[in-house]
Amino acid sequence: MDKFTTLTGIAAPMPLVNVDTDMIIPKQFLKTIKRSGLGVNLFDEMRYDQDGNEIPDFVLNQPQYREAEILVAGDNFGCGSSREHAPWAIKDFGIRCVIAPSFADIFYNNCFKNGILPIALPQEAVDVLMKDAEKGANARVTVDLEAQTVTTSDGEVFTFELDSFKKHCLLNGLDDIGLTMEKAASIDTFEAQAAQARPWV
Amino acid sequence: MSPKTLYDKIWDAHVAHEDEDGTCLLYIDRHLVHEVTSPQAFEGLRMAGRSVRAPDKTIAVPDHNVPTTPGREDPKNMTEDSAIQVAALDKNAKDFGIHYYPVSDIRQGIVHIVGPEQGWTLPGMTVVCGDSHTATHGAFGALAHGIGTSEVEHVLATQTLIQKKSKNMKVEITGKLRPGVTAKDITLSVIGKTGTAGGTGYVIEYCGEAIRDLSMEGRMTVCNMAIEGGARAGLIAPDEKTFEYVKGRPHAPKGAQWEAALAWWKTLYSDDDAHWDKVITIKGEDIAPVVTWGTSPEDVLPITDVVPSPDSFTGGKVGAAKRSLDYMGLEPGTPLSEIEIDTVFIGSCTNGRIEDLRAAAEILKGKKIAVKRAMVVPGSGLVRAQAEEEGLADIFRDAGFEWRLAGCSMCLAMNPDQLQPGERCAATSNRNFEGRQGRGGRTHLMSPAMAAAAAVTGKLTDVRELM
Numbered sequence: 001m002d003k004f005t006t007l008t009g010i011a012a013p014m015p016l017v018n019v020d021t022d023m024i025i026p027k028q029f030l031k032t033i034k035r036s037g038l039g040v041n042l043f044d045e046m047r048y049d050q051d052g053n054e055i056p057d058f059v060l061n062q063p064q065y066r067e068a069e070i071l072v073a074g075d076n077f078g079c080g081s082s083r084e085h086a087p088w089a090i091k092d093f094g095i096r097c098v099i100a101p102s103f104a105d106i107f108y109n110n111c112f113k114n115g116i117l118p119i120a121l122p123q124e125a126v127d128v129l130m131k132d133a134e135k136g137a138n139a140r141v142t143v144d145l146e147a148q149t150v151t152t153s154d155g156e157v158f159t160f161e162l163d164s165f166k167k168h169c170l171l172n173g174l175d176d177i178g179l180t181m182e183k184a185a186s187i188d189t190f191e192a193q194a195a196q197a198r199p200w201v
Numbered sequence: 202m203s204p205k206t207l208y209d210k211i212w213d214a215h216v217a218h219e220d221e222d223g224t225c226l227l228y229i230d231r232h233l234v235h236e237v238t239s240p241q242a243f244e245g246l247r248m249a250g251r252s253v254r255a256p257d258k259t260i261a262v263p264d265h266n267v268p269t270t271p272g273r274e275d276p277k278n279m280t281e282d283s284a285i286q287v288a289a290l291d292k293n294a295k296d297f298g299i300h301y302y303p304v305s306d307i308r309q310g311i312v313h314i315v316g317p318e319q320g321w322t323l324p325g326m327t328v329v330c331g332d333s334h335t336a337t338h339g340a341f342g343a344l345a346h347g348i349g350t351s352e353v354e355h356v357l358a359t360q361t362l363i364q365k366k367s368k369n370m371k372v373e374i375t376g377k378l379r380p381g382v383t384a385k386d387i388t389l390s391v392i393g394k395t396g397t398a399g400g401t402g403y404v405i406e407y408c409g410e411a412i413r414d415l416s417m418e419g420r421m422t423v424c425n426m427a428i429e430g431g432a433r434a435g436l437i438a439p440d441e442k443t444f445e446y447v448k449g450r451p452h453a454p455k456g457a458q459w460e461a462a463l464a465w466w467k468t469l470y471s472d473d474d475a476h477w478d479k480v481i482t483i484k485g486e487d488i489a490p491v492v493t494w495g496t497s498p499e500d501v502l503p504i505t506d507v508v509p510s511p512d513s514f515t516g517g518k519v520g521a522a523k524r525s526l527d528y529m530g531l532e533p534g535t536p537l538s539e540i541e542i543d544t545v546f547i548g549s550c551t552n553g554r555i556e557d558l559r560a561a562a563e564i565l566k567g568k569k570i571a572v573k574r575a576m577v578v579p580g581s582g583l584v585r586a587q588a589e590e591e592g593l594a595d596i597f598r599d600a601g602f603e604w605r606l607a608g609c610s611m612c613l614a615m616n617p618d619q620l621q622p623g624e625r626c627a628a629t630s631n632r633n634f635e636g637r638q639g640r641g642g643r644t645h646l647m648s649p650a651m652a653a654a655a656a657v658t659g660k661l662t663d664v665r666e667l668m
């Protein structure tokens with residue numbers, strides 16, 4: 001997995017609540033058997049019209065946000081389905097960090113498996129960052145995972161909370177399966193005990 | 202011993218390893234797999250030279266993509282990319298030696314309907330699937346939740362999941378439901394009250410007399426939508442109804458093992474003085490038949506109400522409501538019962554079980570549809586067969602419904618069953634997101650009886666008027 005340490009980049013504002021995974025990547029793009037190549041279809045139905053032309057108003061179609069690496073959004077980002085195609089599409093587009101007041105559980109977990117940092121901050125902090133993002137390409141936001149801080153283009157600093165294990169894995173680009181495999185002995189022991197206790201499983 | 206909730210008990214029985222910071226390896230008893238979220242996971246296994254650790258606990262069935270029209274066993278009758286995904290699942294099931302129900306098998310159906318039907322889902326288990334509606338299995342008192350594809354790969358390889366424990370939330374529905382009010386109305390009303398993020402960070406246990414009174418089918422409907430309330434999982438403590446449903450199913454324990462299992466299952470309830478981090482209580486008699494008006498499952502109102510004004514909300518919801526109404530083509534103040542419908546969809550893992558088809562058929566008996574198009578997609582081949590045997594299929598067909606083969610179908614419209622832009626649908630599924638049932642399609646969620654009522658009148662309708 002890709003490491004995430006620090007990131008300074010353009011933040012795109014998306015002041016919508018309940019951005020769901022169907023918006024992030026509509027189902028017609030789930031028919032792939034690969035993880036890559038989904039970036040062009042990120043937010044497809046908001047980004048393109050029926051004929052496949054770009055909708056100029058959509059934030060990621062605006063010239064100043066085409067290179068955005070950070071997304072600032074409303075409450076409950078990523079709600080809906082478990083599709084990992086959502087973080088795959090976000091990453092493939094080039095976004096490595098999403099900032100919102102809250103995230104849906106499965107989406108939040110899926111981000112970490114793909115080197116994306118989802119940052120939950122209080123609404124007031126997100127409001128400040130949203131304003132900052134609205135300034136366009138000159139306003140660069142800095143995210144520091146080690147220090148757990150987000151710094152606006154004006155130098156205002158917000159600190160965010162994060163699970164220590166998730167942080168460790170993301171900072172070091174660790175592969176979950178490899179880590180778990182190191183605990184195979186515990187799993188073996190548990191499995192043997194469970195087979196005794198609940199043989200019908 | 203300190204008092205525990207049902208969730209605490211199941212959790213404690215499945216922790217294979219715990220780190221100092223509380224990160225756990227949770228052992229997984231059942232892993233359900235479908236064609237859309239698994240190809241990349243199997244590919245990952247192959248690339249790393251890994252095998253499936255417990256193939257016997259892994260069950261696969263194609264459901265999301267498959268056509269629901271006859272002749273679908275022939276890949277030529279599928280779109281090319283769907284056929285590739287189904288073929289990949291065929292191959293992965295065979296290569297890794299996992300249980301499999303192909304489309305040609307009468308037991309095929311929506312994964313969350315097949316699991317309980319075949320007795321794979323049992324009380325006290327941990328159940329995961331690369332699908333958010335895995336919460337359905339919580340109806341059996343199993344800890345069941347959706348996972349992403351990386352986690353699917355993790356479970357395939359290790360039979361565990363890296364997890365931290367969630368908080369405990371109790372949702373109590375007291376007393377009796379009024380006539381015409383169903384499990385779907387309960388679960389939608391709860392989301393209407395808590396919001397789609399209200400359950401984030403929690404596992405919900407549903408309890409109270411109205412929940413106890415529900416059949417297993419109804420309980421599955423309630424738990425199915427726990428995810429729409431943001432919760433990691435929804436649970437209902439197992440009781441005699443649960444045991445009776447499970448008994449005799451193909452993969453349920455038998456003989457002495459049944460007795461041993463039953464003895465443990467009977468300990469699976471929340472202790473009286475268990476600690477709850479959040480409690481919500483709703484009176485059963487206060488719940489009405491409801492429909493959604495917007496593009497989030499929290500946009501719920503009794504059918505007797507009117508389309509709300511965006512100004513009646515606060516914060517980010519004002520803009521969201523404006524956007525919803527614009528998308529849905531609705532004016533504030535319009536009575537919900539005056540909204541005209543083009544299409545009716547009865548099916549999905551929320552409401553594609555036999556009881557749901559019975560409830561809809563009851564309303565449709567001897568009547569004709571007044572909409573452009575109506576379809577029933579049974580949740581599994583076995584549900585379909587039973588409905589045919591009971592004469593329900595004839596009622597649907599006579600009314601003008603299409604009678605389809607089992608699958609997810611228009612719940613997410615990955616197969617050819619899709620709404621056209623601007624088309625309005627009364628649906629028994631679980632999501633009304635923009636474009637969910639087809640680009641530009643407008644979805645109103647409701648119970649099977651309410652969907653049948655809409656089919657008959659051509660408008661959103663209070664089912665109580667037809668009872």
Ligand code: SF4
Pocket residue numbers: 264265311312313332334549550551608609612613630631
């Ligand atoms: S029926 Fe709908 S919600 Fe259920 S598993 Fe299929 S697509 Fe998902």
